[in-house]
Amino acid sequence: MPLPKFKYLAPKTWEEACAMLAQYKGKVRVMAGGTDLLIKMSLGAAAPEYVIGLKNIPGLDYIKYDQTKGLTLGPLALLADVADHPMIKEKYDAVAHAASVTATVQVRNMGTVAGNICNAAPSADNIPALMALDAEVTLARLGGKRTVKLDDFFQGPGKTVMEPEELLEKITVPAPLPGSGTAYLKISPRSKVDIAAVGVGAHLVMAGDVCQMARIVLGAVAPVPMRARKAESLLTGQQLTTDLINQTAAQAADEARPITDVRTTAEYRKTMVYVLTRRAINACAQKALPPCAK
Amino acid sequence: MKHLIHLKVNGDDYELAVAPHRTLNEVLREDLALTGTKFGCGTGDCGACTVIMNGRNVSSCLTLAVEANGQDIMTIEGLAPSGQELHPIQEAFVTYGAIQCGFCTPGMIMSAKVLLDKNPNPDEPDIRAGLSGNLCRCTGYNKIVEAIEKAAHQMNQD
Known part of the structure; x- marks a missing residue:
């Protein structure tokens, strides 16, 4: 369907973008890759009077790593570039993998990680991986900024704590701790290109065979991507055994609050949370081992 | 308000005045009469509208023409510019029966x-992953994969 008419704003600097957002508050949408927004607009689910295109601001697609600050993704960091980045693959493989299984080749060449977060679909592939790694976002507005943990960012399908005059300035992921392993696993009706029916992100920090820290994030089984906190607490401080992993996976399935929809049933989703959580914990434990022990 | 944009399409330069709501797909097909690029689903799922922008394959139906300003674009017409000789990938698609309805x-x-x-x-698997954003509703995938294998072989010999 053809797009409805709108006015296109092309700020040349970040400050100009913040000023435009404040000026046209409530009548404007910000566009990164456009792969979600333009579909919503053509379907009539969004009808902004103005669209701010960020692409005219140079350098927003950066991907940076610093040993103390960790990974920083600019607001236009492309899914394809995050998926293929050697450093992200090495140090944050769940993040790279989640980007690599998001949508299609073409959408990954256009869409951004920041856009996937701001679109706030419960099934968004990049969120469980980033949340499992305790990522936070910096939100900027004219004359100020704040940081919000992804844990506290989502409020419902398509709803976040972002105010209408705020822009997502960057995504920050802490540097990986020694002994950490991460994983993102998804199941969808079609192998590659479809939206996740269930996604599980996990992050374990291991000392030998004892799990020191665990974060498990479930996607597409609740109104927002959710931590399985009781499941996490079962692992913390414990020796990883097959029994404990099974028990933790069952706990995660218990915490999930899925619905039945066009993609699959609530019951299947719960069962798959069990299966994927078990696999994700095993994958994390495997990756957390020092190279000599593999 | 229309925006003045500059596109390089298949090596040719164009100056165009476009309304913001027009997609690259519409401008290619309607203004430049390059109808080789198709319009399929309009939601970035089917890949019929795929063009190459700065070396990446993108959905022209989800690209605003104003945001393609200054970019280097290649469409199917640019693969065989003379209109006489086909590109080796096109040649292989013809030879190995990888085209059914052609859309x-x-x-x-x-x-x-x-x-x-x-x-x-x-x-x-690399070929299938590379084509995972392109749907063929005649479902002739095996012949398409075979054609690309053969084209790769041919291009490595040339």
Whole structure:
């Protein structure tokens, strides 16, 4: 369907973008890759009077790593570039993998990680991986900024704590701790290109065979991507055994609050949370081992 | 308000005045009469509208023409500019029966070109992954994969 008419704003600097957002508050949408927004607009689910295109601001697609600050993704960091980045693959493989299984080749060449977060679909592939790694976002507005943990960012399908005059300035992921392993696993009706029916992100920090820290994030089984906190607490401080992993996976399935929809049933989703959580914990434990022990 | 944009399409320069709501797909097909690029689903799922922008395959139906300003674009028409000799990927699609109704073909070939530009020796899973954003509703995938394998072989010999 053809797009409805709108006015296109092309700020040349970040400050100009913040000023435009404040000026046209409530009548404007910000566009990164456009792969979600333009579909919503053509379907009539969004009808902004103005669209701010960020692409005219140079350098927003950066991907940076610093040993103390960790990974920083600019607001236009492309899914394809995050998926293929050697450093992200090495140090944050769940993040790279989640980007690599998001949508299609073409959408990954256009869409951004920041856009996937701001679109706030419960099934968004990049969120469980980033949340499992305790990522936070910096939100900027004219004359100020704040940081919000992804844990506290989502409020419902398509709803976040972002105010209408705020822009997502960057995504920050802490540097990986020694002994950490991460994983993102998804199941969808079609192998590659479809939206996740269930996604599980996990992050374990291991000392030998004892799990020191665990974060498990479930996607597409609740109104927002959710931590399985009781499941996490079962692992913390414990020796990883097959029994404990099974028990933790069952706990995660218990915490999930899925619905039945066009993609699959609530019951299947719960069962798959069990299966994927078990696999994700095993994958994390495997990756957390020092190279000599593999 | 219309925006003045500059596009390089298949090596040719164009200056165009476009309304913001017009997509690259509409401008290519309607203003430049390059109808080789198709319009399929309009939601970035089918790949029929695939063009190459700065070396990446993208959905022209989800690209605003104003945001393509200054970019280097290749469409299916740019693969065989003389209109006489076909590109080796096109040649292989014809030879190995990889075209049925033909609607997905331009998009398939543009994705195949990006794949082979990045990876001249893809194995079958690489090809299937590279084409995973292009749907063929005649479901002739095996012949398409075979054609790309043969095209890669041919291009490595040339």
